Amino acid sequence: MNNMExxxxxxxxxxLKAAVQSGADAVYLGATxxxxxxxxxxxxxxxxxxxxSYAHTYGVKVHCAINTLIKETEFDxxxxxxxxxxxxxxxxxxxxxxxxxxxxxxxxxxxxxxASTQMTVTTLSAVKYLEKMxxxxxxxxxxxxxxxxxxxxKNSKAEIEVFVHGAICMCYSGQCLMSSILGGRSGNRxxxxxxxxxxxxxxxxxxxxxxxxxxxxxxxALISHLDKLKKAGVKSLKIEGRLKSAEYVSAVxxxxxxxxxxxxxVDSEDMQELRNAFSRSGFTDGYLTDKLGKDMMSHSNPAxxxxxxxxxxxxxxxxxxxxxxxxxxVYISLKQADVIRATAYDERGNCVECQxxxxxxxxxKTPLDDVRVHQQMCKLGDTPFELESLTVDxxxxxxxxxxxxxxxxRKMCEMLIGKLSKTEERAVVDFPLQFTETTREKELYLTAxxxxxxxxxxxxxxxxxxxxxxxxxxxxxxxxxxxxxxxxGKTPDIADDDIINxxxxxxxxxxxxxxxxxxxxxxxxxxxxxxxxxxxTISHLKCITLSPELNLRDIxxxxxxxxxxxxxxxxYGRLPLMIxxxxxxxxxxxxxxxxNIYTIKDRKGMEFPVICTGTxxxxxxxxxxxxTADIIDEIKKSQVDCIxxxxxxxxxxxxxxxxxxxxxxxxxxxAQPMPENTYTRGHLKRGV
Numbered sequence: 001m002n003n004m005e006x007x008x009x010x011x012x013x014x015x016l017k018a019a020v021q022s023g024a025d026a027v028y029l030g031a032t033x034x035x036x037x038x039x040x041x042x043x044x045x046x047x048x049x050x051x052x053s054y055a056h057t058y059g060v061k062v063h064c065a066i067n068t069l070i071k072e073t074e075f076d077x078x079x080x081x082x083x084x085x086x087x088x089x090x091x092x093x094x095x096x097x098x099x100x101x102x103x104x105x106x107x108x109x110x111x112x113x114x115a116s117t118q119m120t121v122t123t124l125s126a127v128k129y130l131e132k133m134x135x136x137x138x139x140x141x142x143x144x145x146x147x148x149x150x151x152x153x154k155n156s157k158a159e160i161e162v163f164v165h166g167a168i169c170m171c172y173s174g175q176c177l178m179s180s181i182l183g184g185r186s187g188n189r190x191x192x193x194x195x196x197x198x199x200x201x202x203x204x205x206x207x208x209x210x211x212x213x214x215x216x217x218x219x220x221a222l223i224s225h226l227d228k229l230k231k232a233g234v235k236s237l238k239i240e241g242r243l244k245s246a247e248y249v250s251a252v253x254x255x256x257x258x259x260x261x262x263x264x265x266v267d268s269e270d271m272q273e274l275r276n277a278f279s280r281s282g283f284t285d286g287y288l289t290d291k292l293g294k295d296m297m298s299h300s301n302p303a304x305x306x307x308x309x310x311x312x313x314x315x316x317x318x319x320x321x322x323x324x325x326x327x328x329x330v331y332i333s334l335k336q337a338d339v340i341r342a343t344a345y346d347e348r349g350n351c352v353e354c355q356x357x358x359x360x361x362x363x364x365k366t367p368l369d370d371v372r373v374h375q376q377m378c379k380l381g382d383t384p385f386e387l388e389s390l391t392v393d394x395x396x397x398x399x400x401x402x403x404x405x406x407x408x409x410r411k412m413c414e415m416l417i418g419k420l421s422k423t424e425e426r427a428v429v430d431f432p433l434q435f436t437e438t439t440r441e442k443e444l445y446l447t448a449x450x451x452x453x454x455x456x457x458x459x460x461x462x463x464x465x466x467x468x469x470x471x472x473x474x475x476x477x478x479x480x481x482x483x484x485x486x487x488x489g490k491t492p493d494i495a496d497d498d499i500i501n502x503x504x505x506x507x508x509x510x511x512x513x514x515x516x517x518x519x520x521x522x523x524x525x526x527x528x529x530x531x532x533x534x535x536x537t538i539s540h541l542k543c544i545t546l547s548p549e550l551n552l553r554d555i556x557x558x559x560x561x562x563x564x565x566x567x568x569x570x571x572y573g574r575l576p577l578m579i580x581x582x583x584x585x586x587x588x589x590x591x592x593x594x595x596n597i598y599t600i601k602d603r604k605g606m607e608f609p610v611i612c613t614g615t616x617x618x619x620x621x622x623x624x625x626x627x628t629a630d631i632i633d634e635i636k637k638s639q640v641d642c643i644x645x646x647x648x649x650x651x652x653x654x655x656x657x658x659x660x661x662x663x664x665x666x667x668x669x670x671a672q673p674m675p676e677n678t679y680t681r682g683h684l685k686r687g688v
Contacts, residue, residue, distance in 0.1 A: 004230055006260055007063070007161065008253045009241040012041030016051050017320035018246040019060075023257030026061035027051075028094060030190075030242065031081050034074075036067045036096070036118060037242040038190035045084050052089040053421040057384055058324060059348060063092040067116040069188045069530040069547065070097045072557035075433060079103060086111055089423030096174065096188070098133070098510070099533030103433065105134040110426040112136050117163065118174035118188065119510065120526075122148070123495045126511035127156040137161055139238065142168050142220065143494075143581040145290040146228055153233030160233065164222040165252055165274075166240025168287070170196045170215045171578035171620075172494055175526060178577040180549055181622055181680075186688040188528060188549060196578075197302035201601040202588055210588040214600065215620075216302035217582065221274060221283035223266050226259055244278065246318040247310045251277040254314055276309040292582045292616075294589070325386035328416065330377060332408075334360050334368065334394040340408045344416055352415040356400070356408045363399035370394050376405040383413045435532060435561040444636050446662055447568065448645040449490075450655065451611075453477045455647045458656035460485055464663030466642070469522070472500040491516075493526055493579050494617065513538060525570065530554075532561035539564040545644060548575055548626075551687030552638045559639040566641035571628040572658060573646025574621040575682060577608065583618040585610060597649070609649050621648055627679035629661045629671035635684075 008019035010029040019027045029051060030042040043051055052062050064085040070078045082093060082104050093111055095101040096118040104111065115121060115130045117139040127138050137159040140149060144162075153160040169176060173187075178195050180186035185193040196215040201208050220240075222229065229237065237260070239252055255270050275282070280303065286296035310318070317323050326346055333341040340356035370392040378387050447467040450456040456478045459465050465485060468478060472489040479487045489502030495511035506522035507513050513520050523544040529535050530547050535558060538544065543566040546555055550569075559567045585591055585598050599607035606623040613619060628635060628643070635643060645662060647655045665671040673679075 004234065004260060005236040006256055007236050007238045008249060009239055011242040013047060013051060014246040014320060015249045017054065018250040018318040019253050020055055020058050021317040021323045022250045022253035023324065024060055024253050026063060027055055028063040028065055030065045031085060033081050034066045034068045034078050036065060036190040040242040045088060048085065048088040052423065056423060057417055057420045058326065061091040063094055063114065064090040065094040067094050067096040067118055068190045069528055070100050071554055072531045075531060075533060082108060083428055086426055086428065097530065097534060098537050099531050101133060102537050103533055106431045107429050109429060115139060117141060120172050120174040123497060123511045124152045124155050125514040126495060126509060127152055127158055129510045129514035131158050141172055143172060143287050146232060146288050149234065150232035159235035161236035161238055162229065162234050163220060163240055164237045166219055168217050168220045170217055170580055174528060175579050177575055180688055181575060181577055184686060184688060186549055189688050202590065203599045203601050203607060204596050209590050212299040213302040214299060214584050214588060216298045217296050218280045218282055218284040218298045219278065222285055222288055223256060223259060225285060225288055227263050247314060248277050250318040251310050251314040254317065273311060276306050278304050279306040281305060294587050296582050297587050322384050326384050327388035328385045329389045330387060331391045332373060332377065334398060334400060336360050336362060336395045336398050340400060340404060342408050342412050344412050350419050352412065352419050354408060354411045354415050356404050358400060358404045360398050360400045363397050367397045368399045373405065376402060377409055385413060436563050438560050438563045442639060442641055444666060445642045446645065447642050448647060448659065450647050454652040455655045458652040459659050462656050462659040462663060465659060469506050472502050475502055488522055532558045535562045535565060541565055543568050549683050549688045552634060552684050554687055555640055556638040568642045568644050569640050570626060570646050571635065571643035572626055574625045574648050576619045577622055578620040580618045583616055585618060611648060624678060624680045626682040627674050628684065629665040630673050632665040
């Protein structure tokens with residue numbers, strides 16, 4: 001028996017029924033709050049209860065996604081959402097927010113937790129960390145190759161889930177700020193506006209190198225690799241599409257079901273059915289096969305150009321009719337002077353017994369026989385069941401009204417549905433949230449993040465920064481001239497298996513918290529710390545850089561409740577909007593190993609620098625830097641401990657000048673605003 005689960009999307013009840021009828025082993029859906037697909041229909045409490053009942057009738061599990069980042073003021077509502085999902089009988093909660101996961105583990109100790117792909121899990125170390133937190137399954141980042149997936153799956157206790165079909169992001173999930181910064185609609189909050197699908201120009205100085213949808217990847221399709229994923233140890237195959245139609249869900253789930261049950265080369269008709277359902281000029285398996293580049297991209301057309309054509313069978317399943325039948329075995333007894341008695345059981349061992357209301361009597365004319373009984377008991381058309389076997393124990397020369405037989409059949413089906421759909425109650429522990437007020441004295445200070453040793457030297461020369469973050473190699477150079485400035489080596493933005501040997505380490509992922517242990521001293525903003533519960537979960541670290549999606553009010557609510565660790569915000573710099581494994585420069589054939597500085601220009605003429613990391617990952621920066629030197633007094637009121645100056649494409653002299661402006665501002669000298677339209681406040685004044 002194949003033990004790989006087929007996990008299907010359900011944006012609403014119609015889509016859920018289509019998924020179940022098409023052969024899904026499990027479905028994932030969102031509650032009305034805190035779902036990473038806020039635009040889907042999603043499920044209120046009554047709808048969720050009905051969805052669980054329907055799915056459980058077929059032995060299909062229900063995973064509820066509470067997978068956005070949670071603000072301090074939302075924590076109580078998020079916990080209530082989790083409890084409601086628990087009480088509705090969902091089998092799994094999918095979580096992104098570490099703080100939320102840690103608290104749910106306390107109040108819902110029997111609930112199964114799965115780590116969302118929004119956690120950006122790319123290494124075994126991250127899985128090990130999540131195992132300790134109580135996660136039983138981890139959804140890996142889509143960017144991993146087959147060998148990377150296999151290594152993780154073969155060496156972890158947690159089950160491994162991977163996406164096999166549907167839309168993929170240009171940026172690593174959980175690390176994208178593009179929609180958030182440009183339009184106030186955050187992917188981490190379930191509201192991504194997909195600016196990556198818009199047209200852009202790739203610029204080298206004033207020269208246009210390429211035009212088109214250069215940030216728009218094709219959809220993923222791994223239908224041809226199911227055998228490899230099984231051998232790799234993958235437990236669950238996930239189909240993206242909570243914003244897609246019931247017909248789409250039906251078509252895609254139906255095709256994948258066929259090849260999971262009967263592994264073989266994919267025929268052209270089935271591949272065409274997938275393309276007809278939804279396609280951005282074809283599909284890609286580039287991440288899995290580690291073949292990046294142009295073939296992964298949909299440069300000419302970012303939209304669905306499939307025609308949304310569905311087979312008659314897919315349409316029928318999408319109508320929610322009982323296509324998928326549950327085989328049952330029935331024993332029925334018709335004994336004179338007794339009521340009708342029926343027993344029914346399914347292949348999962350669920351059994352019910354029921355009886356009629358009218359006694360069987362001796363027949364005056366035509367007696368009832370087992371043929372007629374069989375005819376009536378087979379009439380299961382408008383139910384989930386089909387009759388696999390029927391045993392009739394009937395006296396001779398007896399009769400009973402046919403409507404009584406029908407009544408017993410209906411009662412038997414209702415009882416069996418009730419049995420199949422019933423969920424066991426799980427404990428809800430009363431464990432109130434406790435926020436501890438920070439009482440220590442705070443004096444706002446500066447830190448800096450630099451990309452080059454020349455930038456670092458300029459910051460050190462300004463003599464007013466307490467700590468500098470940089471790459472491990474540059475850190476070793478700066479230590480020699482740092483005087484009393486602490487130099488900290490940063491781990492990669494996306495975790496890998498390399499080891500760095502710096503004494504003080506700033507970690508960008510849960511993988512690196514696990515990997516470096518006590519050497520991990522600081523937390524980068526890529527950990528997406530939105531609330532004090534998450535901050536206190538990793539409070540063994542000295543300082544945590546909070547998410548740049550928080551406004552000053554949000555920041556204060558976190559800072560005032562983190563007594564054991566300092567909090568930091570980005571107060572200057574171009575925010576990284578995307579980090580991309582498939583470099584857009586390389587994908588249009590213009591790679592020069594970082595020798596040229598490229599920008600991506602949008603329809604409004606704004607230019608976004610692209611940084612080459614040296615590992616073929618590319619970082620897209622915002623077109624304008626955050627600037628806050630003139631609002632230092634407001635930042636002080638947020639009770640944050642330090643402001644980070646984030647230097648990327650600035651020249652060394654600019655770094656020195658800007659650092660001095662902030663040093664002076666902290667000393668009380670009033671800073672002037674930068675020229676209009678040359679800077680941004682980020683989310684400090686608005687949030688998401």
